[in-house]
Amino acid sequence: MANTNDFFVSAPGKAILHGEHAVVHGKVALAVSLNLRTYLRLETTTTGKVCINLPNIDTFLCWNLTELKQLLPYSSKGEEMKRLDPELVQRLREFVGVTNGNLDTCNMATLSFLYLYLSLFGSSELPSLTLSVWSELPTGAGLGSSAAYSVCLAAALLSARGAIPTPLKEWDHTGRWCQEDLELINIHMVLYFPSVPLLRILLTNTKVPRSTKVLVARVKDKINKFPSIMTPVLDSVDAVSCTCEKVLSEMTSEPITGEHYNILEELIDINQHHLNVMGVGHPALDTLCRVTLTRGLHSKLTGAGGGGCGITLLRPETDSVVVQSTVQDLRDCGFDCWETSIGGPGVQQHAPLSVKEEVLEILNRY
Amino acid sequence: MANTNDFFVSAPGKAILHGEHAVVHGKVALAVSLNLRTYLRLETTTTGKVCINLPNIDTFLCWNLTELKQLLPYSSKGEEMKRLDPELVQRLREFVGVTNGNLDTCNMATLSFLYLYLSLFGSSELPSLTLSVWSELPTGAGLGSSAAYSVCLAAALLSARGAIPTPLKEWDHTGRWCQEDLELINIHMVLYFPSVPLLRILLTNTKVPRSTKVLVARVKDKINKFPSIMTPVLDSVDAVSCTCEKVLSEMTSEPITGEHYNILEELIDINQHHLNVMGVGHPALDTLCRVTLTRGLHSKLTGAGGGGCGITLLRPETDSVVVQSTVQDLRDCGFDCWETSIGGPGVQQHAPLSVKEEVLEILNRY
Numbered sequence: 163m164a165n166t167n168d169f170f171v172s173a174p175g176k177a178i179l180h181g182e183h184a185v186v187h188g189k190v191a192l193a194v195s196l197n198l199r200t201y202l203r204l205e206t207t208t209t210g211k212v213c214i215n216l217p218n219i220d221t222f223l224c225w226n227l228t229e230l231k232q233l234l235p236y237s238s239k240g241e242e243m244k245r246l247d248p249e250l251v252q253r254l255r256e257f258v259g260v261t262n263g264n265l266d267t268c269n270m271a272t273l274s275f276l277y278l279y280l281s282l283f284g285s286s287e288l289p290s291l292t293l294s295v296w297s298e299l300p301t302g303a304g305l306g307s308s309a310a311y312s313v314c315l316a317a318a319l320l321s322a323r324g325a326i327p328t329p330l331k332e333w334d335h336t337g338r339w340c341q342e343d344l345e346l347i348n349i350h351m352v353l354y355f356p357s358v359p360l361l362r363i364l365l366t367n368t369k370v371p372r373s374t375k376v377l378v379a380r381v382k383d384k385i386n387k388f389p390s391i392m393t394p395v396l397d398s399v400d401a402v403s404c405t406c407e408k409v410l411s412e413m414t415s416e417p418i419t420g421e422h423y424n425i426l427e428e429l430i431d432i433n434q435h436h437l438n439v440m441g442v443g444h445p446a447l448d449t450l451c452r453v454t455l456t457r458g459l460h461s462k463l464t465g466a467g468g469g470g471c472g473i474t475l476l477r478p479e480t481d482s483v484v485v486q487s488t489v490q491d492l493r494d495c496g497f498d499c500w501e502t503s504i505g506g507p508g509v510q511q512h513a514p515l516s517v518k519e520e521v522l523e524i525l526n527r528y
Numbered sequence: 529m530a531n532t533n534d535f536f537v538s539a540p541g542k543a544i545l546h547g548e549h550a551v552v553h554g555k556v557a558l559a560v561s562l563n564l565r566t567y568l569r570l571e572t573t574t575t576g577k578v579c580i581n582l583p584n585i586d587t588f589l590c591w592n593l594t595e596l597k598q599l600l601p602y603s604s605k606g607e608e609m610k611r612l613d614p615e616l617v618q619r620l621r622e623f624v625g626v627t628n629g630n631l632d633t634c635n636m637a638t639l640s641f642l643y644l645y646l647s648l649f650g651s652s653e654l655p656s657l658t659l660s661v662w663s664e665l666p667t668g669a670g671l672g673s674s675a676a677y678s679v680c681l682a683a684a685l686l687s688a689r690g691a692i693p694t695p696l697k698e699w700d701h702t703g704r705w706c707q708e709d710l711e712l713i714n715i716h717m718v719l720y721f722p723s724v725p726l727l728r729i730l731l732t733n734t735k736v737p738r739s740t741k742v743l744v745a746r747v748k749d750k751i752n753k754f755p756s757i758m759t760p761v762l763d764s765v766d767a768v769s770c771t772c773e774k775v776l777s778e779m780t781s782e783p784i785t786g787e788h789y790n791i792l793e794e795l796i797d798i799n800q801h802h803l804n805v806m807g808v809g810h811p812a813l814d815t816l817c818r819v820t821l822t823r824g825l826h827s828k829l830t831g832a833g834g835g836g837c838g839i840t841l842l843r844p845e846t847d848s849v850v851v852q853s854t855v856q857d858l859r860d861c862g863f864d865c866w867e868t869s870i871g872g873p874g875v876q877q878h879a880p881l882s883v884k885e886e887v888l889e890i891l892n893r894y
C-alpha cells in the first residue's frame with residue numbers, strides 16, 4: 163500500500179506531429195504531449211540515506227547523507243538554479259566517477275538528480291528520501307523521456323523543498339500547477355505544446371536503430387544537392403504544420419467533425435511522403451504505413467525517422483477490435499506498439515489511487 | 529517470306545518521365561520516346577481492294593476500290609492536309625456507320641486510315657494495297673499507341689504517294705527521314721522528344737483501370753483544398769523535370785557516370801512521392817516500387833497514375849539475371865511487364881530483315 167506521505171507526480175512524453183527535420187531549416191514544427199508518461203514516487207524517510215530507483219535503466223543507487231554533505235558547502239539558493247553551476251557539475255562528475263567523456267543514460271540520470279537535490283537542499287538540512295521513477299516511454303526513441311524525467315524530478319524536489327505548493331486538493335485525483343510554478347519546473351526544458359484536443363493514437367517503435375545526427379546531415383546534403391527541388395518541399399512541410407495547427411485549434415473551439423479527422427489524415431500522408439523525399443524514410447516505416455492503411459488508418463514517422471517511431475491516428479469511431487488487430491499486426495512485424503493519446507495533460511501531481519495499478523506496483527516495489 | 533516490294537515502317541510509343549499532372553498546372557513535363565514500337569507493313573497489290581489488318585484490336589477490313597471511289601470526287605492536295613477537312617470526315621463517318629457519338633478504338637483507327645488514304649490519293653488513281661499494323665504497345669494505357677499508329681500510317685502512305693522519299697539505303701537496316709519530312713509525317717502530332725540517351729527500362733502495366741479525367745480532377749481539388757501545401761509540391765515537380773532534362777542532356781554530351789544514374793534514381797523516387805502527395809498513387813504502384821526496390825531498382829508511375837503504367841530504370845550494370853527475376857516478380861503480382869528502353873529512335877523505315885522475327889511473322893500473316 164502507498165504511504166499517505168508519498169508524493170506522486172507524472173509528466174508526459176512528447177511527439178512531433180509535423181515539421182521534424184524542416185525545423186532544422188527554419189520551419190515550424192508541431193510538438194504535442196504524448197500520453198505515455200513518466201511517473202515518480204518520492205518517499206521521505208528516516209534512514210539517513212538518499213536512494214534513487216530507476217528500474218527502466220536498471221539503476222538503483224543509495225548514498226549516505228554524510229557522503230553527500232561532503233559535496234557541500236554549497237551556497238546556492240533556489241532562484242539561482244536558472245544558471246547551471248559548472249563548479250557543482252564538475253564536483254558531481256568526480257563524485258560519480260565520470261570526469262570526462264560522454265555520459266550514458268544512467269550517469270546522466272544520476273547527475274541530474276544529484277544536481278537538483280544538492281542545489282535545492284544544499285543551503286539547509288539535506289533530507290533523507292527515496293525516489294523511484296518508472297516510465298512508459300521507451301528511452302532514446304526521441305519521445306522526450308529525459309525531459310519527462312527532469313520535469314518529474316524538478317516538480318517533486320521543488321515541492322518537497324516547499325519552493326512550490328503541492329497542487330493536489332483533498333478528494334481530487336490529480337492536481338496541476340499554475341503557470342508560474344510550471345515555469346520553475348520547466349526551467350531547463352522548453353515544453354511548449356500548442357492547444358490540441360485529446361487525440362487517440364497508436365505509437366509504434368520500429369526498433370530500427372538510427373542516428374539523428376546522420377539523418378539531419380542526410381537531409382542537409384539533399385537540400386544542397388537539389389536546392390530547387392528541396393526548398394519547395396520544406397515550404398510544403400511548413401504549410402502542413404501550419405494547416406494542422408489551425409485544424410487542431412479549430413477542434414478545441416468548435417464541434418469536432420469527421421472532416422477534421424479527414425484533413426488530419428491527409429496531412430499525415432502528405433508529410434510522410436515529404437519525409438521520404440527528404441531521405442529519412444525506412445522500409446520498416448513503409449511497412450507501418452501499409453499495415454495500418456489496410457485497416458483504414460494513417461501513419462507517419464515521428465522524430466528523426468530512418469527507423470525509430472511512428473504515430474498512427476485513430477478516429478473516434480475506430481472500433482477497439484480494429485485497434486487491437488492493428489496493434490497485433492504491428493507486433494507481428496516485430497514492432498513495439500502502444501495505444502495512447504496526444505494532447506493530454508502536462509506534468510501533474512497524483513493521488514496514489516489515480517496512478518495506474520501496474521505503475522503503482524512497480525514504484526512501490528522499492 | 530517478305531515481298532521485296534513490301535514497305536516496313538515503325539514508330540515508338542511515348543512515356544512521361546516527369547511532370548505528369550503538374551503539366552496540367554502550367555509546369556514542364558518531360559516526355560520521351562518509348563521503344564515499344566508500332567510496326568506497319570504496306571504491300572501494294574493488284575486485287576483492286578484496300579485492306580487493313582489490325583490484329584491488336586481484332587480489326588480486319590477490306591473495301592473494293594469502286595466503293596471507295598464513290599467517296600470522291602475529292603480535290604485535296606498533299607499540302608492541304610494540314611487542315612482537317614470536316615466534309616471528308618463527315619462523309620467517312622457515314623461510310624463507316626458512326627455518324628455521331630464517341631468513336632471506339634476500331635472506328636478511330638479505320639477513320640484515320642481512310643482519311644489519310646483518300647486525302648493523299650484522292651486527286652489521282654486510288655492504289656490497291658494491304659496494310660498491316662502490329663503494336664508492341666498496350667492500347668489505351670497512355671503510352672501513345674494511337675500517335676504511333678498515325679505516324680506509321682502517314683509515313684507509309686506519304687512514301688507510297690511519293691510525297692516524301694523512302695529513306696532506306698540499300699544494305700542499311702533502317703532509314704530515317706530528314707527533319708522536313710518528319711514534320712510532314714508528324715503533322716497532327718506534336719511529338720517533341722528532348723535529347724535523351726538510350727536508357728534501359730522496365731515498363732509495367734499494373735492493369736488497374738483508371739480514368740485520367742477523374743485523376744486530373746482529384747489533383748485540382750487537392751490544390752484548391754490545400755493551396756499552401758500543394759503549390760510548392762508542383763514547383764518541386766517542375767524542378768525535378770528541369771533537373772532530369774539537364775542530367776539527360778549531360779549524358780548525351782559527356783561520358784556517362786554512375787552518378788548520373790544515381791541522380792536519375794533519386795529524381796524518380798522524389799517524383800513518385802510527389803505524385804502520391806497529389807493523390808494519384810495506388811497500392812499496385814506502391815507494390816511495383818517496393819518489389820523493384822528489393823532488387824535495388826527505382827520505379828515511378830508514368831502518365832495519369834491511379835494504377836496504369838509504371839517505369840523502372842535499369843542501370844547499365846544491372847545484370848540480366850536481376851532483370852529477368854524482377855520481370856518475373858512483377859508478373860507474379862499480376863502485372864504485364866516488358867524490358868525495353870527510352871530515348872530510342874523515332875519513326876524509321878525498316879529493311880524486312882531488321883524487323884524482329886516475331887513481329888514480321890505477325891505482319892506477314894495477312
